[in-house]
Amino acid sequence: MNYMPGTASLIDDIDKKHLVLLRDGRTLIGFLRSIDQFANLVFHQTVERIHVGKKFGDIPRGIFIVRGENVVLLGEIDVDKLCDNVLQQVSIEEILEEQRLQQQAKQKTEKAKVTALKDRGLSIPKADNLDEY
Amino acid sequence: MFRFQSLDEDCTLEKEEGLVEEEDEIDQFNDDTFGDGAIDDDWQEEHKRLAELEERKNDGLGGLGLGGLGMGGMGGGDSSTVQLPPPASRVPHPSSLPPPHHSLSSMPPPGLEEGGGGDLAESLAMLILGADPAIASVGGPAGSGDRSTGLPPPPSMPQQHHHPSQLPSHHQLTPSGLPPGPLHPSLLSYQQHQHLLRRGGAPMQQMNSHNIWENNMGFGPVSVTPGLITQMEDSPLMSIIKEVGLPNRPPPVMSEDGRDFSERAPPPRSSSPVIGSPPVRAVPIGTPPKQPMSHAMNHQQQIHHPTTVHVRAPVHHQHRYPPSFPERISPNTLLNMANSPLCRPPFPAGVGPVLSQIQRAQMLNSQVAGFPRGCQGPPLLPGGGGFRPFFGQPPPHRMGPHHNHVPCPIIRHNTTHLHPQHRRMLTQRMQSRGGERGGRVGDWRSRDPYSNLMTQREKEWVAKIQMMQLQSTDPYLDDYYYQNYFEKMEKRQERDRDGVRKEHTTKLITPQVAKLEHTYRPVQFAGSLGKLTVSSVNNPRKMIDTVVTSRTDDEEKREKQVWNKRRQILYTVEKMYSLLLEVQDFEKRFMQTPEEQRETLLEQHKTHTLQLYASLKEKEWDDRVSDEQCLLIMSVRKGKRLISRLIPFLPPLQAATVVMGIARNLHALAKKDKQDQALCWLVEPVAVVISSLSSAALTDLLQELQGSEGQLSKVLQNKFGVTLLYLILSEGERMQSSDLNCQLMDDNRWTELVFSVTRELLNVPPSSLSPPLFTPPNLLSLFSRYVDRQRLELLQEKLQISALSR
Numbered sequence: 001m002n003y004m005p006g007t008a009s010l011i012d013d014i015d016k017k018h019l020v021l022l023r024d025g026r027t028l029i030g031f032l033r034s035i036d037q038f039a040n041l042v043f044h045q046t047v048e049r050i051h052v053g054k055k056f057g058d059i060p061r062g063i064f065i066v067r068g069e070n071v072v073l074l075g076e077i078d079v080d081k082l083c084d085n086v087l088q089q090v091s092i093e094e095i096l097e098e099q100r101l102q103q104q105a106k107q108k109t110e111k112a113k114v115t116a117l118k119d120r121g122l123s124i125p126k127a128d129n130l131d132e133y
Numbered sequence: 134m135f136r137f138q139s140l141d142e143d144c145t146l147e148k149e150e151g152l153v154e155e156e157d158e159i160d161q162f163n164d165d166t167f168g169d170g171a172i173d174d175d176w177q178e179e180h181k182r183l184a185e186l187e188e189r190k191n192d193g194l195g196g197l198g199l200g201g202l203g204m205g206g207m208g209g210g211d212s213s214t215v216q217l218p219p220p221a222s223r224v225p226h227p228s229s230l231p232p233p234h235h236s237l238s239s240m241p242p243p244g245l246e247e248g249g250g251g252d253l254a255e256s257l258a259m260l261i262l263g264a265d266p267a268i269a270s271v272g273g274p275a276g277s278g279d280r281s282t283g284l285p286p287p288p289s290m291p292q293q294h295h296h297p298s299q300l301p302s303h304h305q306l307t308p309s310g311l312p313p314g315p316l317h318p319s320l321l322s323y324q325q326h327q328h329l330l331r332r333g334g335a336p337m338q339q340m341n342s343h344n345i346w347e348n349n350m351g352f353g354p355v356s357v358t359p360g361l362i363t364q365m366e367d368s369p370l371m372s373i374i375k376e377v378g379l380p381n382r383p384p385p386v387m388s389e390d391g392r393d394f395s396e397r398a399p400p401p402r403s404s405s406p407v408i409g410s411p412p413v414r415a416v417p418i419g420t421p422p423k424q425p426m427s428h429a430m431n432h433q434q435q436i437h438h439p440t441t442v443h444v445r446a447p448v449h450h451q452h453r454y455p456p457s458f459p460e461r462i463s464p465n466t467l468l469n470m471a472n473s474p475l476c477r478p479p480f481p482a483g484v485g486p487v488l489s490q491i492q493r494a495q496m497l498n499s500q501v502a503g504f505p506r507g508c509q510g511p512p513l514l515p516g517g518g519g520f521r522p523f524f525g526q527p528p529p530h531r532m533g534p535h536h537n538h539v540p541c542p543i544i545r546h547n548t549t550h551l552h553p554q555h556r557r558m559l560t561q562r563m564q565s566r567g568g569e570r571g572g573r574v575g576d577w578r579s580r581d582p583y584s585n586l587m588t589q590r591e592k593e594w595v596a597k598i599q600m601m602q603l604q605s606t607d608p609y610l611d612d613y614y615y616q617n618y619f620e621k622m623e624k625r626q627e628r629d630r631d632g633v634r635k636e637h638t639t640k641l642i643t644p645q646v647a648k649l650e651h652t653y654r655p656v657q658f659a660g661s662l663g664k665l666t667v668s669s670v671n672n673p674r675k676m677i678d679t680v681v682t683s684r685t686d687d688e689e690k691r692e693k694q695v696w697n698k699r700r701q702i703l704y705t706v707e708k709m710y711s712l713l714l715e716v717q718d719f720e721k722r723f724m725q726t727p728e729e730q731r732e733t734l735l736e737q738h739k740t741h742t743l744q745l746y747a748s749l750k751e752k753e754w755d756d757r758v759s760d761e762q763c764l765l766i767m768s769v770r771k772g773k774r775l776i777s778r779l780i781p782f783l784p785p786l787q788a789a790t791v792v793m794g795i796a797r798n799l800h801a802l803a804k805k806d807k808q809d810q811a812l813c814w815l816v817e818p819v820a821v822v823i824s825s826l827s828s829a830a831l832t833d834l835l836q837e838l839q840g841s842e843g844q845l846s847k848v849l850q851n852k853f854g855v856t857l858l859y860l861i862l863s864e865g866e867r868m869q870s871s872d873l874n875c876q877l878m879d880d881n882r883w884t885e886l887v888f889s890v891t892r893e894l895l896n897v898p899p900s901s902l903s904p905p906l907f908t909p910p911n912l913l914s915l916f917s918r919y920v921d922r923q924r925l926e927l928l929q930e931k932l933q934i935s936a937l938s939r
Binding site: 009011014031033034035036037044 | 581583584585586587591592595596598599
């Protein structure tokens with residue numbers, strides 16, 4: 001639909017299923033219902049998909065309103081296309097558990113690294129909350 | 134899922150036995166009790182009456198559906214007088230009504246029951262007709278009875294799981310005080326509507342807003358036309374209704390005129406800087422599109438029903454929506470309506486906007502499904518030559534997502550700043566794509582009950598905002614590469630085609646949107662002092678009212694020139710001063726330096742002095758001081774001082790020439806010197822010089838002083854001038870008197886000069902004769918030589934030369 005021919009616009013994406021990656025790393029999948037000039041998005045029947053390794057879990061979230069500045073990327077999902085066979089869907093509890101374990105493992109390695117460096121007299125400042133400056 | 138609004142808040146009401154068994158009736162009841170429907174009687178009596186009525190009804194009507202009496206009762210709901218018991222009487226009916234969540238199979242009235250699996254369409258039609266209170270009242274109880282038999286079960290009946298449906302609650306009839314919901318042209322197609330009108334009898338009364346078909350706004354169901362219903366038996370719409378249900382009208386907060394203010398849009402925001410100004414017609418950019426008011430509805434109601442109506446508060450879009458109902462239908466729609474009323478959803482133009490968001494979306498969906506593919510939505514109206522904050526009137530009834538079935542591209546006039554070549558390409562592209570995509574997408578879209586939540590207007594609004602950012606007055610400046618690329622492409626095409634298709638090469642001139650100057654002009658009342666400044670969001674307060682004053686170029690140049698000149702003079706003077714100082718200090722230094730170096734010092738000194746003189750003198754002539762230079766330097770006070778200090782150091786000849794120069798230019802200098810008389814510094818050194826002058830030189834000096842006509846008078850105005858004159862004269866006198874062979878008398882020049890001087894002195898008015906610094910004593914004797922007694926006396930007086938000073 002040539003709302004704005006020659007331009008990129010989200011208007012044509014309305015009412016289609018999309019996947020959006022947010023700045024905090026979350027992945028949301030839902031039907032894009034409404035937009036505005038800041039690319040704030042309204043998602044319907046949203047599902048947060050958590051990926052851990054080859055497994056993923058969907059947490060239904062309902063209606064989401066995403067502020068435009070937090071969107072990293074947004075893409076339409078082809079409903080007709082076959083889903084990936086590689087990924088395996090698991091239950092919510094399981095995926096959350098997996099995620100927790102993953103976080104734990106990461107923290108452990110991070111901690112080990114820091115102590116090792118400290119032993120050697122080096123200290124790398126933690127760059128946490130990169131978004132905030 | 135949308136739940137039809139549970140009336141838990143009303144559960145606090147005591148449920149009277151036999152009165153209220155369903156939650157959805159509580160609202161009604163609430164209103165009867167507390168709202169406009171309330172009657173002041175004792176509720177107990179009221180209850181008794183109602184109960185009686187209930188019994189009566191149940192007996193009398195037998196198999197009568199609720200609708201029947203309900204309809205009849207509806208008639209009573211009008212403000213027009215009906216003898217039927219107050220609407221509260223209808224409340225008992227709900228007892229026979231199944232609650233929404235009840236299984237519909239338990240619907241009590243057998244009359245209704247029979248309609249159970251029956252012809253949905255028919256029953257709906259009956260319902261509609263039965264909804265007409267006039268008809269109901271005309272028909273009387275019997276008539277209503279007839280009608281009620283045919284009363285359809287709610288279409289949702291087959292679906293027993295349906296809980297949120299409000300359909301069974303069509304017995305929520307308006308209390309007497311409640312104005313019934315507006316009639317919907319929504320319920321009938323335009324034609325049927327007209328037909329009814331023509332029938333003349335009953336103007337279509339407004340449907341009881343508690344009709345089972347009622348929705349949020351108190352309108353009826355989304356579509357009721359029998360034909361349509363049959364068609365759409367399993368339409369998405371029905372599924373929607375089954376699934377979603379029609380939300381109950383919120384508890385109406387009734388005001389005098391019955392408007393429902395709970396849904397009212399906030400008053401339009403005033404964004405103009407004028408105080409108290411009405412909201413600007415051109416709504417500012419930040420405003421999302423409001424739900425447009427259905428003027429049609431109001432109009433309808435006014436025509437058909439005098440009472441007030443449950444509608445949204447009107448939004449003032451007069452400039453966009455013509456008031457009368459039929460005009461809002463595009464010719465296309467009308468045509469289609471005429472041709473295939475059954476194919477059409479029963480909504481004429483005006484109704485759409487009044488629905489709630491979801492229902493509108495659903496309606497659009499249904500329309501998408503129901504339309505024959507071939508029909509086009511009305512073409513988009515051009516947005517006008519330039520941009521307006523809202524697009525030019527999109528007809529509110531524009532159906533469906535156009536992108537589903539647009540065979541021809543819609544050229545939007547607000548995208549005019551696309552390069553024409555670009556637009557051509559895009560339209561071509563769209564045409565090719567439109568066909569293949571339409572079918573698939575439309576289908577899928579129609580199945581999604583939540584689609585089209587974002588209305589066309591809203592989409593356009595967002596698009597418009599985004600396009601506004603692309604506005605530019607100079608496309609080459611803003612998007613150079615874009616312009617160039619398309620130019621190149623055009624050229625290439627031209628080359629390729631070799632002028633076969635000339636039309637492509639003709640340039641389209643696209644209007645460029647000029648950036649409007651939005652300067653704030655402060656409001657000024659006639660006869661008042663100053664300007665009234667009103668701050669608003671769009672024009673913040675001016676703290677400082679600055680006015681730019683710019684001097685013209687000429688003025689500036691002149692000023693600069695003057696300053697430059699002065700600076701130059703000062704510079705020269707400074708340089709000379711430095712030389713002079715050196716010269717002055719020579720003595721001191723001479724004493725200090727040892728013998729050997731005295732020679733060199735002497736030499737230096739000489740050069741300095743020479744230099745000094747050189748800077749004054751004329752380029753070519755050694756014995757004449759450059760007038761220009763002299764004037765320049767003397768025009769500055771500092772310069773005058775310089776000269777006065779300079780003269781003593783100059784060798785006599787040169788000093789004489791300097792003095793000559795001064796005398797020559799004195800008339801001009803005198804003018805400048807009027808204020809501070811700085812020339813007087815020159816007196817001493819000049820006097821010294823004069824005293825050393827030869828007679829010839831003296832004569833010359835006098836001559837110089839006199840100069841041309843009228844010069845002397847100017848000189849005399851100046852103190853120094855007068856003094857100088859006296860000096861000269863006195864010197865001459867001295868010469869004459871002391872030295873017998875002075876050559877002063879050799880030629881007549883001196884005499885003549887003196888004569889002219891005396892003449893001048895006599896003629897000059899005393900006021901313009903400035904007193905000298907000092908009066909040499911021998912003036913009188915001088916004058917006595919040349920003038921007669923009379924004149925001498927006059928002179929004496931004038932010059933205040935006392936005879937004694939002789």
